[in-house]
Amino acid sequence: MVPLLTGLRIIECASFIAAPSCALHLRQLGAEVIRIDPIGGGPDFKRWPVSPGGGSFYWEGLNKGKQSIAIDFSRPEGRELIADLITAPGADGGILVTNFPKEGFLAHERLKKRREDLISVRVMGWGDGGSAVDYTVNAAIGIPYMTGGAESGANPVNHVLPAWDLLAGAYAAFSTLAAERDRLRTGRGHEVTVPLSDVALAALANTGQVAEVLTGGDRPRYGNALFGAFGRDFATADGERVMVVAITPKQWTTLLAALDLTAAVKDIEGRLGLSFERDEGLRFVHRDVLFPLFERAVGALALAQVRDRFDAQGVCWSPYRTLSQALRDDPRLSLAGPMFTELEHPSGHRYPAPGAAAAFSGLPREPGVCAPRLGEHTDDVLARVLDLPAARIGQLHDAGLVR
Numbered sequence: 001m002v003p004l005l006t007g008l009r010i011i012e013c014a015s016f017i018a019a020p021s022c023a024l025h026l027r028q029l030g031a032e033v034i035r036i037d038p039i040g041g042g043p044d045f046k047r048w049p050v051s052p053g054g055g056s057f058y059w060e061g062l063n064k065g066k067q068s069i070a071i072d073f074s075r076p077e078g079r080e081l082i083a084d085l086i087t088a089p090g091a092d093g094g095i096l097v098t099n100f101p102k103e104g105f106l107a108h109e110r111l112k113k114r115r116e117d118l119i120s121v122r123v124m125g126w127g128d129g130g131s132a133v134d135y136t137v138n139a140a141i142g143i144p145y146m147t148g149g150a151e152s153g154a155n156p157v158n159h160v161l162p163a164w165d166l167l168a169g170a171y172a173a174f175s176t177l178a179a180e181r182d183r184l185r186t187g188r189g190h191e192v193t194v195p196l197s198d199v200a201l202a203a204l205a206n207t208g209q210v211a212e213v214l215t216g217g218d219r220p221r222y223g224n225a226l227f228g229a230f231g232r233d234f235a236t237a238d239g240e241r242v243m244v245v246a247i248t249p250k251q252w253t254t255l256l257a258a259l260d261l262t263a264a265v266k267d268i269e270g271r272l273g274l275s276f277e278r279d280e281g282l283r284f285v286h287r288d289v290l291f292p293l294f295e296r297a298v299g300a301l302a303l304a305q306v307r308d309r310f311d312a313q314g315v316c317w318s319p320y321r322t323l324s325q326a327l328r329d330d331p332r333l334s335l336a337g338p339m340f341t342e343l344e345h346p347s348g349h350r351y352p353a354p355g356a357a358a359a360f361s362g363l364p365r366e367p368g369v370c371a372p373r374l375g376e377h378t379d380d381v382l383a384r385v386l387d388l389p390a391a392r393i394g395q396l397h398d399a400g401l402v403r
Contacts, residue, residue, distance in 0.1 A: 003030025003366055008180070009093040009385075011036065011086045012066065013106060015044040016133070017162055018196065019099040019123040020062040021169030026097075026176060028356035028366065033066040034381055036082055038073045039403045041374055055347025063371040064353055069382070070375030070403045078401050079105040087115035088385050094189070095176065099123045108191035117189040119179045121172050127195040134162040137196045141204065142218070149223030168199045225291075230255075230276075230283035232291060233320065234298040236306055241320045242298065244310075249277050251316045258313040259297040265290070341368035375403045 008031040012023040020035075027033040037045065047058045069085075072078035083105070086096045094115050099122065100106045108120040125132025135158065138144065144156030172194045179190040204210055212219060224233045224243075230252065231245040246252040256262045268289060269275055276283050276290075283290060298306060303319060310317045326333050335342075338359075340352035353368035382388045382402070396402045 004360070004363070005030035007092045008032065008095070009034070009090065010095050010097055010176070011093075013082065013086075013096065013098045013100055014123070015042045015099065016047075017062065017165035018134075018168040018194075019097055019121075019172065020044075021166065022121065022123065022172035022176065023066065023097045024062055024064065025170060025173040025356075027065045029358075030366070034069060034085065034377070034385070035063060035066045035372075036069050036071055036085065037374060039070045039375070039400075045374065051347040051349055053348055055345075055349075057347065057349075060345050060347055060371040061353075065369040066372060067377035067381055068372035068374055069378045071378075072401050075401065077399070081396070081401065082106075083111060083114060084386055085381070087111055087118060089115075093385075095119045095121070095180065097121045097123075097172065097176065102129055102193070112189060115189070117183055117187055119176065119183060119190050119192070121176045121179070121192045121194065123168055123172055124193055124195040126197045127193070132196060134165040134196060137164050137200050140197070141200050146219050146221060148221055150221060152221060164196045164200045164203075167203060168194050168196050171199055225287060226284070228284050229280040230287070230290065232287075232294075234294055236298060236301060236303045238302040240303040242303070242306055242310075243318050243320065244294070244298075245316045246283065247280055247316075252277055252280070252283070254313040255310075255315050258309040258315050259294065261293055261297055264293055338365050339368070343368065343370040345370045346373045378402050 005026060008026070010023050010026055010031050010033045012020065012033055012035045014020050014023070014035075023033045023035070041059075044056070044062075045059055046054070046056050049057045051057060071081055073082070086106075087094060094117055096106070096111070096119070098106055098120070102108070102122060102124075106120075108118065108122075111120065112118050125137065132140075138159065139156065144158055147159055148155075148157035172192070175192045175194060179192050183189060201210075209219070219227070226232065226245060226247075229245070229247045231243070231247075233241050233243050235241050244255060246255045253262075256265055265276060268286075272286065272289075274282055276286075301309070306317075307319075309315075321329065327335060335352040339354045339357065341355065342350060342352045344350050345353070353370055355366045355368040359365060379393050382393050382396070383390070388396075393402075
């Protein structure tokens with residue numbers, strides 16, 4: 001069966017996570033993505049994590065299935081060639097995904113003179129064009145002062161997951177499709193800007209955190225406790241740790257049943273004159289009373305006993321694991337699942353690569369594909385997209401403009 005976005009052509013001039021992940025999402029749903037890199041690779045070509053031989057697993061991961069063309073960005077002739085590819089004719093072309101500055105040779109207004117219906121999707125740091133990455137946006141918006149526990153003192157605690165990059169990449173992907181859908185209806189192009197700072201601020205506002213600050217001040221640190229409901233890590237008798245969450249009434253009652261705490265909690269409710277089952281917020285407010293009960297109950301059981309009890313009752317929980325343990329021990333996270341395909345990669349290593357995370361009824365999952373070698377598709381793209389004859393492509397190679 002034909003992938004959903006077959007025929008759509010995306011030109012990517014980008015590096016790092018957000019913009020390349022935008023194009024990756026589109027590629028994994030069937031779009032053709034042509035990634036243009038400088039000769040020798042861009043700033044993310046050797047980014048960690050890297051293989052023992054120095055190949056970037058990071059670059060391989062974000063560029064799976066894309067076509068690669070290497071062009072000399074530093075020369076006017078190379079920039080002209082890039083502009084030709086971006087604005088090449090065709091109803092399904094004329095779409096650029098980039099994180100280059102708004103001004104410069106990839107400026108939307110400059111490229112629009114070549115193709116009026118051009119769609120430029122530009123991932124930015126700050127909305128005003130200022131330089132930023134996920135980690136500086138995260139610092140600026142206050143998340144590191146909510147992360148960690150009281151032992152952190154006044155020190156910020158960074159998060160290892162680049163959440164704003166990943167969210168911005170996904171947001172940019174569906175914004176690309178929204179702009180392309182509007183172009184189909186109206187014939188007009190768009191410049192779409194997706195600043196990491198706006199994605200971060202909108203996310204906090206959409207989850208009530210901006211309103212919380214405006215009406216009550218900054219949220220203090222609560223360590224591993226789940227804000228506003230019942231959740232925390234607890235140690236087992238054999239030294240393992242588990243994360244337990246009870247947001248819904250059913251999650252709460254099944255957790256109590258699994259740990260034989262129903263009667264003890266009823267007694268606390270009677271003394272306090274409230275119902276934890278009906279109000280998840282009260283479980284958070286009175287966590288200092290509740291947590292010791294759960295510490296003792298979980299602490300009296302080995303992990304295997306906790307697993308048996310929790311799974312029998314349908315408790316919402318998980319043991320803590322390293323990534324290697326998770327891949328080895330949890331069949332739900334198995335790399336042998338339908339999302340993954342084992343492949344040889346440009347780094348010289350063989351390992352499973354994922355395809356699209358979404359599954360569509362009636363359509364088979366597209367198999368995972370590996371990233372290209374840098375410049376692997378240069379000649380093919382120039383011939384197919386720009387209709388250049390072999391002799392002209394040879395001249396570009398001889399001049400050092402492409403590789």
